[in-house]
Amino acid sequence: MVKESVLVKGIQGKAPWLVLLLFVFLLIFPLVLARFYVYLVALILVTGLLATSLNIVLGYGGIYQFHHAVFYGVGAYGAAVMITKLGVSPWLSFLAGPLLSAALSLVMGAICIRLSKLYFGMLQISLGSLVWVIVYRWYSFTGGDDGIHGVAMPALIATPRGAYYFTLLVAGICLLVMYRIVKSPFGSTLQGIRDNPIRSEAVGINVKLQQLIALVIAGFFAGVSGILFVVVDNSAFPDMLFWTLSLEILIMCLLGGWFTFLGPMLGAAIIVALRTFASTFTEYWTMIQGIILMLVIIFLPQGVLGYLIARFKRLGEAFLPGER
């Protein structure tokens, strides 16, 4: 209880300032730094948004969403196919992509939600793999294993800088919305279900329905990060739906700390930045990633941010508005 009030003070104290400072930095740095960094940070934002959307169901919901990347890929492909094959306006496609992901999430969720924990996760992997196989093989429509490249963007976001600012804007809004969701009564219900599903059921919560809603929300935001990837990279390819990416974003959540809101974003930043720099001097990035993951599991199971909170409470509060 005491801890709780300290944390509340933390929110009202420094946290908004630090977030604001970070935001200002993100706003002005493309004006000074090279194009490469702009692309890198945009990629971090996209991946971080994806990891954060996963964390809504994983960290807050306690649902084993093993194949989250499917919704990312479907959002990206939805938009890319609409623009290149069907000639739909890009802005409209950006709206349609996430909605497609949310719809898929509803269907897959409705099938999987009957099961729990590991069974849920494995059924989800199998359904997701079906989607992957279809995308991978349907050459005439999705471009098969080549994917779709050179998706034309509206002039406003066609430059790297334009794409970056668009990504920053959309990712920022999405993070705020997700934060509101997590802090809403719905978010509390979700966490209650995670901590004690049986008791939640007993107090009259429709557990499966709440979880399904969470899945749809997470799917929608994963779709948003999918279309942002198309904006940043102008392409979509089948690896975006492959199961290894899903486990990679799980690593990001774990690395950052999945009981924290900004943890996954931090994890994504660490992984994406490390991958980019490591791959310039070694071809064995995957091994480095494996070793990092191993060390985190053994020594830091609560994640970097979780560790910081436990270790340096004050610092943790500053970085992390109102988490346990």
Place this chain on the structure above:
Amino acid sequence: MVDFIFSICPPNVLCQILVGLSRTTILFIVTSGLSLILGVLRIPNVAHGSLYMIGAFMAFSVSKLFGGGATGFWLALLIAPLGVAILSLIIERGLFSHLYEREHLMLLLLTFSFALLFGDLVKMIWGGEYRTVPMPEAFKGPIPFKNFPIPIYNIFLLLIGPLVAIGLWFLTNKTKIGKISRAAAVDREMVGAVGINVSWVFAFVFVIGCFLAGLGGALIAPIVNVTLGMDHTLIIEAFLIVIIGGLGNVWGALMGALIFGLTQSLGILVWPQFGIVFPYAAVVIVLLFRPTGLLKSTW
């Protein structure tokens, strides 16, 4: 008799079915190991596909070392799985055995970290080129029977499958350690309470499971290109098979492998471009009706 069968089912279709069945054999061997580990240790071993790949690469090296002939092939079939088993014993004793109390998600990610590590280790040791393992002269070419175009090696695989199944059945049902491990799958505390060292039972099961992965890799090596990335597609197939069979049920793994292998080979016959989609669709259909798998899970 043969003509009668051919009149119902053309030779090429029959052939496709038999080739599909021989592929099923390999899937079954690998998956039964995965299922065993999942059933007793409750670890969804993502590194299983990597061990299969290592088995195939080891088979390549051993076969090359002994000159690539029949001797090389048989020694590879013996040594490669043993090598994989030793490797798995090291990681089990070194790391997994200390972390069994963690939740499934952590264990899954831990095995994934090994999958990442092994993937790059294989790249370091064997490089990224395609490798082939020569098969003995006796296995080359189609069977000498009625111009029936099925390779002898596939018939050999079809014989190995039931052998492994019987061996596993014998191990789990007729030996003491097998019975103990089945008991540990149901209630590990109780098994510990009667004075059995559960930790070593787990090590035993883990090593057997990984041995099967290595065996599968060594068996498939002569008929495919041994290459990086062969772990990625296999592990997802193996997971799907385990799920439709029922987690931890070895017979379920057999049924799952049959469904997966047959729908795949027939699917390719019916619709070459989308043949790969059929087994995945079959898995989804099975799971829609039986979400926890066809047979009873040991969980």
